[in-house]
Amino acid sequence: DTGVSQNPRHKITKRGQNVTFRCDPISEHNRLYWYRQTLGQGPEFLTYFQNEAQLEKSRLLSDRFSAERPKGSFSTLEIQRTEQGDSAMYLCASSPRGDMGRGYTFGSGTRLTVV
Amino acid sequence: TQLLEQSPQFLSIQEGENLTVYCNSSSVFSSLQWYRQEPGEGPVLLVTVVTGGEVKKLKRLTFQFGDARKDSSLHITAAQPGDTGLYLCAGSSNFGNEKLTFGTGTRLTIIP
Numbered sequence A: 001d002t003g004v005s006q007n008p009r010h011k012i013t014k015r016g017q018n019v020t021f022r023c024d025p026i027s028e029h030n031r032l033y034w035y036r037q038t039l040g041q042g043p044e045f046l047t048y049f050q051n052e053a054q055l056e057k058s059r060l061l062s063d064r065f066s067a068e069r070p071k072g073s074f075s076t077l078e079i080q081r082t083e084q085g086d087s088a089m090y091l092c093a094s095s096p097r098g099d100m101g102r103g104y105t106f107g108s109g110t111r112l113t114v115v
Numbered sequence B: 001t002q003l004l005e006q007s008p009q010f011l012s013i014q015e016g017e018n019l020t021v022y023c024n025s026s027s028v029f030s031s032l033q034w035y036r037q038e039p040g041e042g043p044v045l046l047v048t049v050v051t052g053g054e055v056k057k058l059k060r061l062t063f064q065f066g067d068a069r070k071d072s073s074l075h076i077t078a079a080q081p082g083d084t085g086l087y088l089c090a091g092s093s094n095f096g097n098e099k100l101t102f103g104t105g106t107r108l109t110i111i112p
Helices: none
Strands: A005-007 A010-013 A019-024 A031-037 A044-050 A053-057 A065-068 A075-079 A088-095 A110-114 B005-007 B010-014 B019-024 B031-037 B044-049 B055-058 B061-065 B071-076 B085-092 B100-102 B106-111
Touching: A005 A088, A010 A019, A019 A088, A019 A110, A031 A075, A044 A065, A044 B100, A075 A088, B005 B085, B010 B019, B019 B106, B031 B071, B044 B055, B044 B061, B071 B085
Parallel strands: A010 A110, B010 B106
Antiparallel strands: A005 A019, A019 A075, A031 A044, A031 A088, A044 A053, A065 A075, A088 A110, B005 B019, B019 B071, B031 B044, B031 B085, B055 B061, B061 B071, B085 B100, B085 B106
16 A cells, blocks of 8 residues: 555645645545644644545634545545635545554645745 | 643754653543654654553653543653654544544754
């Protein structure tokens, strides 16, 4: 298994544009998570899926943010009308259900810069 | 909202010294994990602790979960430059390995 893959690694966009990130989790993991991390801080929870169902969304996830996992495999995170405050590292992680000992496997993240 | 506070926020020590990083909360966690993150990469799991008072060792790293499952510590013996990184604790409030709440992080620099 190649681990959790995120694309693109870096994205620079102008304020007001829409962006979409993709995450491919470990194939046998049915849980997928999105986190946002700003410089020098710990990751903040955004949302998570069990298979294709989105089970929880953070209040941080405003109406401009939407996430999908249409077939319970890869996931996309879209940000509409980007703002400078959206600049951050967006991390995706996956885990097998019920096996807390194995923790999350994170991807390398997508670094978003809004100019 | 569950909060995990880590201390110190920054730590810079000489190679060969020992150090301890703390992770504290007012909330009880069913399990707690420690991750290390390199610049430009995602966090990598080091250990999971689930039982109050549990101690786990990973080579020169010793992890302890508080008796009340509200706090944890990470002790590194004879630190090496390869230990440099951002150390994050993360707690889960249930046993289903669902949402993790991450701490504020400790940025560790080991000086050769």
